[in-house]
Amino acid sequence: MSSTTSANVEATCSRGAPVPHSINNFETDLPGDLLSQGWRKFWSRRENRPYFFNRLTGDTMWEMPPSPGSGTGGAGYNSADPLGISAGDPQAQPPPTPNNNGGGNVVNTNNKRRISSCEEQGPPLKKLILNGPWDLEIPTNVILFEKAPSMIPHPHPEAEALRFVLVMKLRQSLEEICRSREGIDAPKDCFNRWLLERKVIDQGGDPVLPSYCFPEISMSMYREIMNDIPMKLVRPSMNAEARKQLSKYCEAAKKLMEMRNAPPESRKIVKWNVEDNLAWLRRVVGANFEDFQERLQHLKTQCQPHITEAAKSSVEGICKKIYTLSTDYALKVKEKNAEILKEANISEHGIKTSVPNEHKVWCYPVQFALPCPRLPQVDFFQDREQTVLRYKNDSLGINNSHFNKLEQLYRYGCADDRKFEYFLVRVWMLLKRYNSYFGTNQGEGAQNQGAIPITVLECLNKQFGVTFECFASPLNCYFRQYCSAFPDIDSYFGSRGPVMDFKPLCGSFEANPPFCEELLDTTFNHFDRLLEESLEPLSFIVFLPEWRDPPPQALIKLESSRWKRRQIIIPALEHEYRHGFQHSLPK
Template structure:
């Protein structure tokens, strides 16, 4: 139970100055009563010192056990101004009394948020200019339910459009990558924007969605396991290519080229009855290289219409969600608050993203917790999280949230956060896995120890290792420590780790953002970037990184010789949280001159980091589907 602070005048028998000598009153001492501890304590309003025993004017510096508030020891002076919200001081709570029963409770709770899977006690070295509050709507369970239904409707429309128009299934993870790409280009801001659905893009046609659909026309090709699989895929592709070229409007030259290559492939199959596996794969690769450009030309207009349809539906659903949010806030007599512009550019250590619009009183959420799992239920919608992560998020909430000192909205905001990410992942098993995969704990420890890294550029409250991070959603995640979107975050100095989701457009935007930051700052900036080594063909982001003038070093961690933490680590035990990577990981160091002098990648440091990728003992994650779920694919 929270402590009771008794306020009153000198006439009030419960006054804070009751029973204290005049000398102590003049020195700033007041007497209060703690309901939790069932005993009085003494607080100095001038020095913030607190004691269980009545002080004297000659009292020495209190020890840890004498200081119930834990704030009497002065902190080292710093040349930098603290954030205006005084985050560290406001987040602390009075220590428990020293009776044996309370000591046992503390010992049980301490490992929960001080887990070996994260370190939330590492302070930040990232300095920014003080930022104005965000004007987006805070999360609300009713809006999240409506958003989940809208996103599911779009997923179904996408699947149906691909099937009816092109005769193929929607490419796996394609919709998730579309959301990532569109939000990079989305120009909607503030209360008129939706955190998931794009609504103001200059070009309604998504290059990534078009590219992925066209790549699966006429049939989706996968790596065959046996000779019979390779022969079957070659035949199906040839038949599909012939059908597309005969039923679509194409130039006579394109129709002639495709038909000739298809007939040639059929003739080869009939003659080569004893062909090897490599012969079939080589023939299939050759056929696709010859026919695919002409097939893309024939199907491009139809595929573009699919992209336009999905974008227009998204725009309409985003408008409805904004109207629903405005109605809820209006019904609660809360109007949008316009944050006053900042008159000075004050340098501060980075702090969580703050929302300028007040939150209404949130509805109750039912929490059921066991030793391993915790469920949160609102209406008929239940979301789940491991109990270990539940306490982690509770600790992050206490450290970061400043508008809810009694934690009355914690469970409702946690439900909104889990519902948001479940909506974002998608309904299929292992869908969204690559969006949330994180580096191993040993790598984070090494990055902090060797390169001074204290900040994750792409994380979430569910998978963050440090308590300083950027994430996809400022509205739900800011209460749990997020600094908002990386592309809206402009640090002046600091050391960062970046492991972006596997979206080519987002990775390219990340490189542009990092280079702009280092161009504009003379203070130390360092970015350790981990990207999939995609070289067939190489992505634009990969080319930009390797040619950047800020690149200091790079090395590759080979495929299947390192691991990532599972994208759904918040749903199961930590022993099952590691998955092999089926692709190599490219590690690149971008640093300006000051960052290179402070955190330069020397051979010894690089060797230490390379070894940390191998430091995690392999634990196979149980298979949840027909696919091997302990392998992270691209």
């Protein structure tokens, strides 16, 4: 396929071109003038054909490059972009030039990671357009001040595999502690919301595991567990189910108050309400559905404050235990990364991060200050619909269309691996990271990854000049520039890092944050500061749930903001989201 032009070229060429002599003869089987320019020929085992790589410029082509004197070069040959990937459409308008108010011009600095929005000059040979539910050809209109490189280590598959095991172990610990201490299952997606809430305040170094948070007790996890005590309530569908649930709640509330060290007055109130409802159940025959639900709601209103007080210390202990385990696990991953760097003779202490000048630049992916250690290879399998990557008997799958999308994002966002040596292993690490982050149970975490429909994003781009998503991932992004949860692994595929660390001066943004109250509140405070500090055109179009019973503090703050220009409510059943796991769903 034309969209998979240069993936894993270097990773596979070492296993031999189909020539009986030597690989060196195959590499140099080119005209002398091309050899002098740095061109070499290699064999792509995946595509089963040769390709041409320039060791001096890092360019890659499927067809033989034109000779300097052949007359096919010049204006028709873009030597900096032989595939025509980065060259813009001649009909398209160039990105707007920022108004620097007397400051420096937008510059393309000599960073290790090239700014992804740079467009090469000259007409292309062929524009490579990757079809799908995205538009990766839209350039950025976002300007910011140049940033110092990050000191985070490059991801490594050994560290990623260890982190996955530890995160899964932490999920299992939450389930077991909830059952043993409270006799309930851990609330659905509670762990994922805990990760979101903790990362708002976490100052630790691990991208997934919270390790330096104050306060240590998560109010998000505390509320969700407490809401399911003494038992989880569900919406019944029939009278018999409603009657049974009311009876079970009475028994569970009575049992909990008898087992806990609760004040006598609290025990008395709960016991009286429970016995009153049990007597009503024995006395009344033929009550309707609404009667049972009204009784249950009244009982919970009367008993829950006393149940909460009785279970408070136990639930706080659950939250603190999970955080303590997370801190220990994050330390193990850190030690593993330190071991990998030591084996590669990479020292964090010898790295000097230059303090950037106040240069305004187009936004660009996160850059690393540390060099990348040598990464191992992964096995690659592909059929008509799915690509499978395997590292040490650990296989991960992704739809071919999204695999091709990641390849295109890698071209734009990762200039320090132009030979695609590490592309496959980094895709494997990306999938492993998101599997640990969202969980492996059916449907777990899908809500946090849901995306806005394509037609809406097309409209935002055409009508409002939106070119950037504040909450996305390489797997579900529509534009090639976006913010995401993980600045290390996502940056290879174009991520500008977490939105809280992103400080644009101008641009138009789409924000569809995960529905976590703490994250929403922190996000809108961040947007307020950006709007307050910027003198350039800056706008955010935010998508939120219509929560009104009660409304969260973030929604109240947003509606009362002096920066609000318009608010639209779309009724239920008149809107939709794209599935969060579209990259792995069958067609």
